[in-house]
Amino acid sequence: MNFPTEHFSAVLNHLNDGVFIANTKGVALWVNDMSTKQLGIDRTGIIGKTVEELESIGLFTPxxxxxVLKNRETTTKVQTSKGRQYLATGLLIKLENTEYVLVHVKDITETVKASFKLEKTEALMKQYWQQLQEMKFTQKKENDGKLIIGKSKQHTEMFELMNRVASFDATVLLNGETGVGKSMIAEELHKKSTRSDKPFVQINCSAIPETLMESELFGYMKGAFTGSNSKGKQGLVKKADGGTLFLDEIGELPLQLQPKLLHLLQNKSYIPIGxxxxxxxxxxxxxxxNQNLLEMVKQKRFREDLYYRLNVITITIPSLKDRKDDILPLLYHxxxxxxxxxxxxxxxxxxxxxxxQDYDWPGNIRELENTVERLVITSLKNVITLEDLPDKILNESTTAIDQHQQENNLLQLKNQSLPQYMESIEKKLIENALNEHGTTRKAAKSLGITQSSISRRIKKYHLNNLD
Incomplete structure (x- = not known):
């Protein structure tokens, strides 16, 4: 049985949310009944007008x-109209050869008013966005869960630089704190390069003993030394032939091996042991x-000529504390x-x-990943609460709250005279003492003053006399 076309308008008019449809020039084509109520104007004042006109007369902002028409992507914003707040989501819809913008508008005024936080809009937007991110990141899996996630300015700039240099065969040095995902960026460079169909070989220079590092890198011929494999061994340089060799923790490369790596960089050649x-x-x-190689050069712990050969292009990977906007999507991922x-x-x-989100994550993405895994395993209920969080995170947040309180106290002092501020402290101390001890005698004793003194202050500050 077919659904009559004329019934679509009737159905949309029954929605408790607004529906606003415009063409690609921003001209309003159709609105449902709820949208006219939200805007406080009938259809004749909306249809045929551009969104610029409607915005200029104060019907909504932004x-x-x-x-949506500017960025050509789905957009969600908190909108203000007639003193109320709305969560508006707009998206492009293509029907045959014609494009339209459909905006779904949900009244969130009462929910926002109920929010305890002063940053009311942010709190509600965060709630909706979290749900969206959870659905998005649970569904999207690639590279065994390895995704380079981030929309912050710092991350975007780093990612754009990586994309620009990936197709060139120049040597790249990745700088960044422990746990920021340097190996993932290295692998992404390889995948976006012309060598993507060839091997990507990784070695951590700090994980291999100095005595074995040379043979691991360059291999050795049969009978090269006592105890060696009778058939010889192929090194990682050979295994990476045609592709990319990623040397992690390059600052840990033994000083005596650095000339051989320099020769490899300069001449693209090497000689296996034996x-x-x-x-x-x-x-x-x-x-x-994650080290300062230039400082190591000054300390004669790293060869200067090798440093400059490695430092053709440097990509600095920002730490999580410098890109707070990326913490939420990473958590849900x-x-x-x-x-x-x-x-x-x-x-x-x-x-x-x-x-x-407020935590600084000194261990960066690696710490965040491990923390989320632990929380998923150890949480007793289906909702991860404050009680489930590690002490380290809770303690740091407490310190931050104390610091914030001190800042508030200083701000309060700025807005008061010193006597006023001292009186407010005295009043608070007396209130606390009375609540804790129950009588003026005990409260006075705890504060080191006489009972008559505390009684005068109770009267001065209009506090309840408990005796």
């Missing part, structure tokens, strides 16, 4: 339609470090991964998410 013939190496070298891995249906409470 215009989501205008933003060998006599030069072997060619068609490889691109990417290195990474790993939550989705570990929910699936451990078949647990868990979610974050609003309070837990806020604390995790």
């Amino acid at each position: 215009s989501v339609t205008k933003i 060998g006599t013939e030069v072997q060619k190496a068609d490889i691109r070298i990417v290195t990474a470090t 790993y939550l989705g991964i570990f929910k699936t891995k451990y078949t647990r249906d868990v979610s974050f409470s609003k309070e837990a998410v806020e604390l995790l």
Whole structure:
């Protein structure tokens, strides 16, 4: 049975949310009944007008339609209209050869008013966005859960630089704190390069003993030394032939081995241990470090000529404390991964998410990933609350709250005279003492003053006399 076309308008007019449809020039084509109520104007004042006109006469701000047409992507904004607040989501819809902008408008005024926080809009937007991110990141899996996630300015600039240099065969040095994801960036450089169909070989220079590092890198011929494999061994340079060799923690490369790496960089050739013939190496070298190599050069712990050969292009990967906007999507990305891995249906409470977002994550993405995995496994209920968070995160947040309180106290002092501020402290101390001890005698004793003194202050500050 077909659904009559004329019934669509009637159905949309029954919605408790507004529906606003415009063309690609921003001209309003159709609105439902709820939309006219939200805007406080009938259809004749809306249809045929551009969103710029409607915005200029104060019907709403900002215009989501205008933003969607500019960016050509789905957009959600908190909109203000007639003193009320709305969550407006706009998207492009293509029907045959014609495009329209559809905006769904939900009244969130009462919900926002109920919010305890002063930043009321942000709190509500965070709640909606968290739900959206959870659905998005649980569904999207690639590279065994390895995604380079981030929309912050710092992350975007780093990612754009990576994309620009990926197709060139130049040597790249990745700089960044421990745990920021240097190996993931190195692998992404390889995937976006012309060598993507060839091997990506990784070695951590700090994980291999100095005595074995040379043979691991360059291999050795049969009978090269006592105890060696009778058939010889192929080194990682050979295994990476045609592709990319990634040397992580390059600052830990033994000083005596650095000239051989320099020779490899300059001449694309090397000699295996025990060998006599030069072997060619068609490889691109990417290195990474969390150390200050230039300072190591000054301290004679790293060769200057090698440093400049490695430092052709430097990409600095920002730490999480410098890109706070990326913490939320990362939290939900790993939550989705570990929910699936451990078949647990868990979610974050609003309070837990806020604390995790405020945390500085000194261990960066690695610490965040490990923390989320632990929370998914150890949480007793289906909602991860403050009680489930590690002491380290809770303690740091307490310190931050104390600091914030001190800042508030200083701000309060700025707005008061010193006598006024001292009186407010005295009043608070007396209130606390009375609440704790129950009588003026005990309260006075705890404060080191006489009972008559505390009685005078109770009268002065209009406090309840408990005796």
